[in-house]
Amino acid sequence: MKVALLFFSGTGITANFATEIAKGFQYHKNVVDLIRIKSDLQVDLTKYDIVGIGSQTYSFRAPRLVTRILHHQDFQKKPFFLFCTSGGMPGNTLWNLYKSVKRTGGYCLGFIDGIGITNIRSWMPKLSSPKPKFWGLNHGDCEQAQQFGNLILDRLEKIKNLSSFSKNKKWIPNFQIVTSIWSIFFTWRWEMALTVGLKHVDKSKCKMCGLCATTICPSGAITLTVSKIPKFNEWKCVGCNGCVNLCPTTAIWSIRSKNHHPYDHYNKSIINFDL
Ligand SMILES: Cc1cc2nc3c(=O)[nH]c(=O)nc-3n(C[C@H](O)[C@H](O)[C@H](O)COP(=O)(O)O)c2cc1C
Known part of the structure; x- marks a missing residue:
């Protein structure tokens, strides 16, 4: 089967x-x-x-x-x-x-x-x-x-x-x-981005690999600039934090995730399905 x-x-x-x-x-x-x-x-x-x-x-x-x-x-x-x-x-x-x-x-x-x-x-x-x-x-x-x-x-x-x-x-x-009533007010996409925090890129850390835009973002909220730096459309973001966790150099952060350290298991559990 x-x-x-x-x-x-x-x-x-x-x-x-x-x-x-x-x-x-x-x-x-x-x-x-x-x-x-x-x-x-x-x-x-x-x-x-x-x-x-x-x-x-x-x-x-x-x-x-x-x-x-x-x-x-x-x-x-x-x-x-x-x-x-x-x-x-x-x-x-x-x-x-x-x-x-x-x-x-x-x-x-x-x-x-x-x-x-x-x-x-x-x-x-x-x-x-x-x-x-x-x-x-x-x-x-x-x-x-x-x-x-x-x-x-x-x-x-x-x-x-x-x-x-x-x-x-x-x-x-x-x-x-x-x-259900709660969800009506608190799950529109931009509200999720606000809950989790608006995303920022530390350009000095970014290695321009583009993985965040090409591999992980489920909602098409990340595009790459000509110099391959990620740009976020918070309207489209669902707040899943995939990009924050995936970034190999921890260059992506939001106010809430500023001091985050990458998940040990993250690559194994998510990326292996794609690559
Ligand atoms: C923005 C956001 C909202 C969440 N809302 C809830 C919630 O309403 N109830 C709950 O039990 N967990 C909530 N969680 C926790 C996640 O559902 C939970 O950690 C889940 O296992 C994450 O799965 P994932 O690692 O596959 O994304 C929320 C997490 C995030 C990031």
Whole structure:
């Protein structure tokens, strides 16, 4: 069986969660492709049997950039499942993903969430200096993510074996009205940029590699000047902090991330999917 895992991740925690989920499927000899969601994403899902879709939580919901991209993706009525990571308050994240995928997706096989609070280090390093005790997901969440694959495969079997399968509400995430009202006001793109901080470039440190614009930015918010120095469009920025974490010379910073130090695991968890 072939599984596509589409995920959005700013600082690598959701990428790690996706990798753990993938391990669960691979254990049963299924083939899993990990695909990072970026603004130009259009995947042909024909060759896949199941699709998993995941993102992190920004202000109690999935980033609007993600839901918009998913809305334009054709899921070809494939059975799907959802996953997310948050600092502990995912709010409507899974529901937002569900709504974006259901339109062209098939049966929802379930969902799972994990906790990854320490990405706060990328935008408020003073709060978490010098280094947090653990980075990313805790061990329990990793184990659960791996077992999640079993559950999804079981449910897929059930659907195949039953000619008439009544919809099980439990597999559809709940909509939360209160967090939804909050999200209306606090998740427009420029507001996320303001929350995390406007970006600056230390020109003396910049090596003009262009990686921030070409490799990491999911929303097309970074362009390069003629001299290859990054220029930020805060209107488009979703505040994921990918550029801050990726920059090999820590030349990119915001007021909040000024004293940040790059993630040890960052290259492994994010960049390996692209290069
Ligand atoms: C701008 C911003 C807003 C966030 N909002 C929330 C939130 O509303 N609730 C929550 O539990 N976590 C929130 N978080 C934490 C992230 O959802 C969490 O750290 C997630 O695991 C990050 O995943 P990533 O590393 O894949 O980007 C927020 C993080 C950022 C940077």
